[in-house]
Amino acid sequence: MIRTALGDIAAADLGRTDYHEHLFQVSPLLPGDELDDEQRSGREAARLRAAGIDAMVDATPAGLGRDAEAVARISRSTGLRVVLTTGAHRRAHYRDGHPLLGMDAAALGRLFTAELTEGVRDDAALAAPRPHAPRAGLLKAGIGYWSIGDFERRVLDGVAQAHRATGAPVMVHLEHGSAAFEVLGVLGDGGVPAHRVVLAHVDRNPDPGLHAELAAAGAYLGYDGMARHKSWPDSVILDCLLRTAELGGADRLLLGGDVARRTRYLAYGGMPGLEYLPARFVPRLERAAGPGLVRRVLVDNPARLLDWTP
Numbered sequence: 001m002i003r004t005a006l007g008d009i010a011a012a013d014l015g016r017t018d019y020h021e022h023l024f025q026v027s028p029l030l031p032g033d034e035l036d037d038e039q040r041s042g043r044e045a046a047r048l049r050a051a052g053i054d055a056m057v058d059a060t061p062a063g064l065g066r067d068a069e070a071v072a073r074i075s076r077s078t079g080l081r082v083v084l085t086t087g088a089h090r091r092a093h094y095r096d097g098h099p100l101l102g103m104d105a106a107a108l109g110r111l112f113t114a115e116l117t118e119g120v121r122d123d124a125a126l127a128a129p130r131p132h133a134p135r136a137g138l139l140k141a142g143i144g145y146w147s148i149g150d151f152e153r154r155v156l157d158g159v160a161q162a163h164r165a166t167g168a169p170v171m172v173h174l175e176h177g178s179a180a181f182e183v184l185g186v187l188g189d190g191g192v193p194a195h196r197v198v199l200a201h202v203d204r205n206p207d208p209g210l211h212a213e214l215a216a217a218g219a220y221l222g223y224d225g226m227a228r229h230k231s232w233p234d235s236v237i238l239d240c241l242l243r244t245a246e247l248g249g250a251d252r253l254l255l256g257g258d259v260a261r262r263t264r265y266l267a268y269g270g271m272p273g274l275e276y277l278p279a280r281f282v283p284r285l286e287r288a289a290g291p292g293l294v295r296r297v298l299v300d301n302p303a304r305l306l307d308w309t310p
């Protein structure tokens, strides 16, 4: 099954999935880019749904402005299925003194497990269980650029503990796509096989040879850097994806927008919005590779990754 904000569904019912967006996110790293307005985030979600996306992961982990009940309301009103996330981001997203930073790996693992099995906690009071809250369907950890700090290591260990307890899938934020094999090594030592892991932002290092090696190791490859041509144009990402698929990685590719900033959300007055991925990028992929690869990347692969049996 896949655990969504509105309950568990069969993996076959997930549909076309954007593996990485945010409906709510507040981080000291992104001042002025808060996603904190239920009406506006709801309108953005409705536009994503109207552009042809059936489901998304809200990839905001603990302590960064999540609102699980609001996500459930948005999901109900738009018809967009949403998978909620537990776990924690990389250290830089948390202000000094944040309660998560003082928790050891075992306590983090208990918190993440509870959010998968009991309900997502109020982000302002993570200590309080909420048995009737929507539950998370995905674990997340994050690291720095070629750097796994003390807190990030504890989060990886806590995520592994929660995975061992539940079987839930794992997303890892790789800063600029770095340290992918190192993260897979840490998680593997903790009992998380690579085929239960998606490496977010691997396309920030658009190297199809590397991506094919990661896919051969079993890991899912999260491509989510479209509409950022200050780094490189979408054509680089498209070519990398096509080449990685040719090299054998087609069953490991995932697409997301990770737009993540209110200045990029149409409903908050910015652009290009979450609909950029289905409206601009997916048609280019379909013209280049045909509907078969689009189906694997948008439907089959996310359903396989997000499927778990508690």
Ligand SMILES: [Zn+2]
Residues within 6 Å of the ligand: 020, 021, 022, 059, 258, 260
């Ligand atoms: Zn993100």
